[in-house]
Amino acid sequence: MEQTNVLKVENLSVYYGPICAVRKIDLEVNQGEIVALIGSNGAGKSTLINAILGIQRARGGTITFLGQNITRLKTERIVASGISVVPEGRGMLADMTVLENLQLGAYHHKGDYGPMLEKVFSYFPILSDRKTQKAGTLSGGEQQMLAISRALMGEPRLVLLDEPSLALSPAYVDKIFQFLVEMKKQGLTILLSEQNARKALQYADRGYVLDLGVTVMNGPAQELAVNPEVKRAYLGGE
């Protein structure tokens, strides 16, 4: 039987005016895996994520989600169809409360989001304690927990995370990756971008290495983590 891919990106190109930020990228994310996009600053990771979400328009290629071509859909339709995002810099609605942020995450939830809220609160009790507080008053790590929790509130099929470890202390980075692995075990599919290649490859199943808008390598995370080229370029040599 063919493996069930949740997301399939084929031959995708994205331009900013004349500048090509993503060039003919192919990528697949299968049901229940964590896939990491590795690359230095400016490699095109955010552009790729934004293109999947329809925030940036693809100039060429197709994006298929659960068998449906979403390349030309509007962002709100794409989100409604089951993709959610933790944007770079977390995208807190800083003046709204923690609870309101979470409720907004469930904007497209068809039924009762109560059980999901319980679940999120049981993983991150701090969010429950702070639920009436403005999101902007949380610490960076707490905001990242909130951003991830918010992305899960609508019970999406696929979550995109743009540099979740950015500006977080190491303790939080592990906590957040462990949470993602836990969610994966419960059937969630995850695509994340990271400059922190070491952590990302430690927790991911597969990885794609991006450089100047093209995929230069891809494969199982353990293999990438020991690949000499990856080591030299992204893991600080050895």
Add this chain to the structure above:
Amino acid sequence: MLSSSMTLYLIFCCAFIILVWGALVPFRAGLLYNGTVYCMAVGGYFAAFAAKDLGWPFWLCILGAAVVGAILGFLPALGFSRTSGIVTAVASMALIFIIQSVIRNLDFLGGTRGIRGIPKIEHLLLYSVILVVVLGAFLYRLNHSKLGRALEAIGTDPDMATTLGINVKVMTVFSLTISSIFGAVSGAVYAFNMRTIYPETFGFSLLLSVMTMLFVGGRYTQWGVFISVPLLWGLPQWVPASINSFTQIIYGVILVVILMARPEGIITRELPGRIQHLFARSKEKGAGTV
């Protein structure tokens, strides 16, 4: 029994509370919408015409005003939803001038002389209070619903709102339409209270009053209007006649001072929560001593 001038005053307060609520809905989504005054004119004229020339009963006039207001608010909203907040603020101001000159040129609406002799409505104060309660309850429900949160998310960060799956254009049109309904109902109440209606009423000075009431009361909660409207509507009646002609200047000064000193208005976003908190604490204390 209330004196007739007091009744008049209270009904005006009801009309303006509804009107400022109308301005509050899109404001939550980050839109300064001046079209509520335009819809007030639409609703006022519709009610006046329907009551006087068609002989419709009060509640049918209100309902008709709401429907016509919704339609005439919805159509320009379709255009505004494609533009920025600044364009909406300016273009919706233009609606006020457009409706004024349209009415001036329509003979069946009395032209510049307006409509006089709008039928007197018994128990108008009671009806107005009912409208305030009903629309206030509706607004409360809206603010605390998924749609209200979506509006606030749009006002906070439209790009993030889109990323959360909120259709910013549709929600913009929705908020402007709701706003128009409030504006039109307010206009109808105003017309029945004045018993005459003419185009000059719905001009820039009315807009200034509405904005002052909105900003003084507080633009983040629906409760501020219960302070700002009675105060500011009462002001011209209470000050000595000699400076009465300066009301617009007074409104302007109050608006500027409030914006500088208390940008969120008298009733800030946190205040209701803090008051609740205070009550909860004093209750706890009370329970502790028993």
